[in-house]
Amino acid sequence: MKTESKLEKVLAAGHLAVTSECGPPRGASAETVIEKAKYLDGVVDAVNITDNQTAMVRMSSFAGSVLVRQQGMNPLLQMVTRDRNRLAMQADILGAYALGINTMLCLSGDHTRFGDHPMAANVHDIDSIQLIQMVKKMRDEAKFQGGADIKGVVPKMFIGAAANPFADPFELRVMRLAKKIAAGADFIQTQCIFNIDKFEKWMEGVRGMGLHKKCYILAGITPMKSVGAARYMKNRVPGMDVPQELVDRMGSVDKEKQPEEGIDICLETIERLKQVEGVAGFHIMAIDWEEKVAEIVKRANLYPRPQA
Numbered sequence: 001m002k003t004e005s006k007l008e009k010v011l012a013a014g015h016l017a018v019t020s021e022c023g024p025p026r027g028a029s030a031e032t033v034i035e036k037a038k039y040l041d042g043v044v045d046a047v048n049i050t051d052n053q054t055a056m057v058r059m060s061s062f063a064g065s066v067l068v069r070q071q072g073m074n075p076l077l078q079m080v081t082r083d084r085n086r087l088a089m090q091a092d093i094l095g096a097y098a099l100g101i102n103t104m105l106c107l108s109g110d111h112t113r114f115g116d117h118p119m120a121a122n123v124h125d126i127d128s129i130q131l132i133q134m135v136k137k138m139r140d141e142a143k144f145q146g147g148a149d150i151k152g153v154v155p156k157m158f159i160g161a162a163a164n165p166f167a168d169p170f171e172l173r174v175m176r177l178a179k180k181i182a183a184g185a186d187f188i189q190t191q192c193i194f195n196i197d198k199f200e201k202w203m204e205g206v207r208g209m210g211l212h213k214k215c216y217i218l219a220g221i222t223p224m225k226s227v228g229a230a231r232y233m234k235n236r237v238p239g240m241d242v243p244q245e246l247v248d249r250m251g252s253v254d255k256e257k258q259p260e261e262g263i264d265i266c267l268e269t270i271e272r273l274k275q276v277e278g279v280a281g282f283h284i285m286a287i288d289w290e291e292k293v294a295e296i297v298k299r300a301n302l303y304p305r306p307q308a
Contacts (some may be wrong), residue, residue, distance in 0.1 A: 005158035007046040009308035011216045017281030018125040021048035024059035033067045039290040043297045047144035051078040055115025080109030085125035097155035126179040136184030137194045161185040165202035166241035181215045189283040192222040195241040209272035212278030222285045227251040270300045
């Protein structure tokens with residue numbers, strides 16, 4: 001065990017892990033975060049707190065993580081390199097660990113041109129792979145990225161990263177994952193999986209390099225609410241691969257039954273992915289639909305969660 005992270009304990013014990021996420025509000029309401037988190041209490045092993053997702057200003061991931069920790073839950077601090085330099089990121093890592101947060105996800109972040117401040121500078125003092133290396137050095141060597149020693153308590157973070165099996169060029173996706181694992185990633189959360197055949201092909205490459213034995217891979221799952229949402233993800237979201245047959249299936253049922261159909265597709269996906277060697281768990285991204293996560297986890301026979 002590298003850390004005291006509950007997520008690491010669940011994974012190390014050989015259980016299928018379950019994580020989900022809670023997007024902070026575009027305002028200063030602590031209650032909004034707490035209410036969203038309550039839907040996830042007891043049904044997941046860790047809760048991602050997103051960091052200015054889609055380059056839109058929101059309550060900070062740091063603050064949201066602290067609020068979730070105060071509820072007795074296990075937050076997963078997201079950190080993007082887009083918004084901070086290496087000094088600020090290391091300071092936040094120390095502060096987060098001091099407040100009981102021991103699990104984090106290292107990301108680059110969406111370009112500011114996609115958000116509500118397209119004129120904002122992208123910092124990118126370091127990239128996501130260098131961020132992973134920095135967090136690992138802080139944890140395992142008790143040193144800051146600049147080489148100075150960390151004094152006193154060392155931040156023992158369980159280090160996560162993201163992977164998109166569907167981005168182009170597909171042939172380089174496994175190599176990109178290998179670089180993140182070599183940098184020190186302990187676990188991976190993937191992009192939403194709709195094209196299962198393509199994901200399975202990616203996993204063949206992962207197993208071919210033995211990467212599934214070096215890092216825990218959590219398969220990304222997103223329930224679709226409507227045929228409109230399916231079309232939007234297919235046509236408008238970069239890096240997303242939604243087969244036309246799923247769009248057609250969502251559109252084949254009445255509007256009021258589309259949410260149920262979306263959850264059925266989600267459950268079918270989980271069952272098929274359970275059979276894929278190297279899948280260590282699931283990351284359920286029920287975007288602004290957190291109230292459905294418990295139903296998904298229970299119907300997928302992933303409940304009760306282990307008390308690691």
